[in-house]
Amino acid sequence: MKKFTLALFLIALNLTAALWARAEGIQPASQLAATATPGPITGPSAVCVNQTGVAYAVAALPGSVTYDWTLPSGASIVSGAGTASIVVDFGSDFGDICVTADDGSGASSPSCITTIAAAGRPNSPDSIVGPVYSVCPGQVVTYSVLTPDPNAASYDWIVPPTMTILSGQGTATITVEAGPAFSWGYLRVSASNCRGTTGQKVITVFNAPTKPGAISGPPTGACPNGTYTYSIQAVPGATSYTWFAPAGCVIASPVTSGNPLTTSVTSVDITFPAGFVNGSIYVQSNSGCNSSERRELKIRSVPVKPGGIRGPLFGVCDMTSVMYYVDSVPGAESYTWTFTPGTYTTINGNGNDTIYVDFATGFTQATLCVTANNSCGSSVARCGVVFARPQTPRFIDGPTGACNSNPATSIAYYEVQPMFGANGYDWSVPPGANITLGQGTTRITVDFLGASTGNVSVRAFNDCGISPARTLEVIVNPCRTAGSESNTEFLELIAFPNPAKNSIQIAFQSTVAQDYGLKVVDITGRDVMSLNRSSSIGSNRELLDLTGMSPGIYLICLNSAGSQEKIRVIVE
Structure with missing residues (x-):
């Protein structure tokens, strides 16, 4: 019974002492607080052997505080000992840099940063985060490197001349103020450490918002007196949008109307006036200080005139479907x-x-x-x-010179391309010439023995009519015979189509079978194509591939031991 009474007495005594201590503001010894732990240490983690003048710091605590820094072996504090910021010269070792604070109540827990040997210069900054559009004069904005590199000792920022860096130069984040004259400029940042400096990351900053995207709404079918909705996607940084419509139109938003109309919404209704045919809708985005370029949408009431009609315009005699x-x-x-x-x-x-x-x-x-x-x-x-009748033949392929005195060389050939809807072709030749084969077809054989100069003509016909004639003038002269001063001769060289695009065909008459050279020369005299061939007596042809040749004027030259022909052609 006595022991129980003594225990109660001791409990009451301790409770009374605790209440008295709390009333007097006295904390128990077990609850006394040491100095607050300093915040994170700023400074490079990647450094070089024997690097000097490297700064480290923590945010200063309030009151009278001393700071105790510890460094890796071989490193030394050259200035700032006992303060919240120091300058360090390194030796050959790396490790933790730590600091504790003491305001007289006891040393704090340490705050540390681990240093390592810099293997190389840091990576170039990947991207800059911060406003690009609608940065107004007088506005204070923040820009940061999206992913800071641990190997970076510092970041060097360059801002437009009309901007001022308020804080953060050397770090991955800066605060910038746009000056009164700011309109646009380049903002740049590079990273560096003891191994070198990276290339710059550059962005362009504007005081105007970006140009709106495409306008949605009917570009065709905006009928007179009709009302139609047009809209855009919201533009980052824009505070309003100004819409413009053709004269006589009324632009309406949920709260106001006009033309032009400035509104905070991205969708408007436009009513078109009587007699409207065509015009343009424009919209620009606005910030508190400037406006973007205008986005245009061409609009019209009725559709545009159709393009060319495809289908045969000649030769449809009695045709169906x-x-x-x-x-x-x-x-x-x-x-x-x-x-x-x-x-x-x-x-x-x-x-x-x-x-x-x-x-x-x-x-x-x-x-x-x-x-x-x-x-x-x-x-x-x-x-x-x-x-209903066929179209006029486009071109007669054949020589423009012929022989009339030598039976061995008086034969020539003429040809046209087939025409749609034509049933046949009616040819005529110069006086004295004779069509020996092919009348009624696209290709004839003509004997010029005893003939005189005149025209070779052709007309296409069908059951509904006959086309106008296509003609080719042919100069008829006596030709050299075997035993004359030259035993080879080319008659006039022709090329078609001329102008040409991807290919061109040449044709010529040869009095004998012989070897010849063919080349294409540009206007500078440079050979761009060269061929060696053998001709036969009579008509000869060669198809030249012009793919890859630049548009311009060229000369086609046909050469043999006894004669030469040239013709100018145009490549489109």
């Missing part, structure tokens, strides 16, 4: 095809961009037109004239 088409027109909902006069023609598939036409007996010619249509109306018509 002849296809005609145009490339699809943006915004067109249908197409209207017409023939004028409309007799002897039947259009199948009207309303589409492709039709099939039946031509009845009696058709000679008519004008075919097409318009592109939408709910606002029809475009300007695209037209072409269609003929």
